[in-house]
Amino acid sequence: MEELAREAGIPVRTVRFYRERGLIAPPRREGRIAWYDDHHLARLRTIAGLLERGHTLTGIADLARTFESGRDVAEVLGLGEPTEETPVRLTPEQLADYFEGEVTPENLAAALDLGYLATDGDEIVHISRRLLEVSAELVREGVPLSTVLSAGRRVREHADALAELFVGVMRSHSTETEPTQLRPLARAVVDAELSMAFDRRLRRDDGTGPKPAETKTPET
Structure with missing residues (x-):
């Protein structure tokens, strides 16, 4: 413990104190000797980093429990499964910096459940750099x-329904066309339709476009 400290x-x-609060895992014991490893050191550095960012010890403990319940990265990404997205490896402190004040146990659990985040040892893996950057920008x-x-x-x-439709x-x-060759074609169609849908919605909100058709109920 002295060496770890x-x-x-x-x-x-x-x-x-952190051991008593369950913030770090118990050491491996050999007789009267307690061995701590790099995982304990990484957790202590994470605790220090999150404390500097305004998190409380109770909040950090809740985040740790949520993080430890997450799925492994191999389960989320699928071993050998092709993808155009680039996963991003993050420490918990880096994730907190992306979403300042928004990394709560509830949000972390939701992201893990969606499969946006996965665990890999002491690191967090986001499945898509594009989604990570866009989400951070929205926040x-x-x-x-x-x-x-x-x-x-x-x-x-x-998106699942659109993929099923195109395939x-x-x-x-x-x-002749392989399903993987559909991606640029499908993206072009969806991008064009979404762009036109934005135009229709914005014109309607501004009062310059056609309003949804009204239906009349026959009088009795």
Whole structure:
């Protein structure tokens, strides 16, 4: 414990306090000797980093329990599964910096459940750099992270339906095009339709576009 405290730059009594609070795992014991390893040191550095960012010890303990319940990165990404997205490895402190004040146990649990985040030892892996950057930008623009994650869940449902539609069409009517070749074609269609949908919605909100058709109920 003395060696661990020296490496972490904190008093031994602080390490002992963290052990009693369950903030670090018990050491491996051999007789009367307790062995701490790099995982304990990484956890102590994470605790120090999160404390500097305004998190409380209770909040850090809740985050740690949520983090430890997450799925392994191999389970989320799928071993050998092709993807165009670039995963990003983050420490818990780096994740807190991306979403300042928004990394709560509830939001972390939601992101883990969606499969946006996975665990790999002492690191967190985000499945997509693009999604990470866009989510952080939305939060910087004032959108709560909980709202971003809720919207992401709904987008996931629509995206799955669109993928099923495109793959089904091509498999039914083409014997030459591989499903992976659909990606640029599908993206072009979805991007164009989404752009036009934005235009229609904005014109309607501004009062310059057609309003949804009203239905009349026959009088009795």
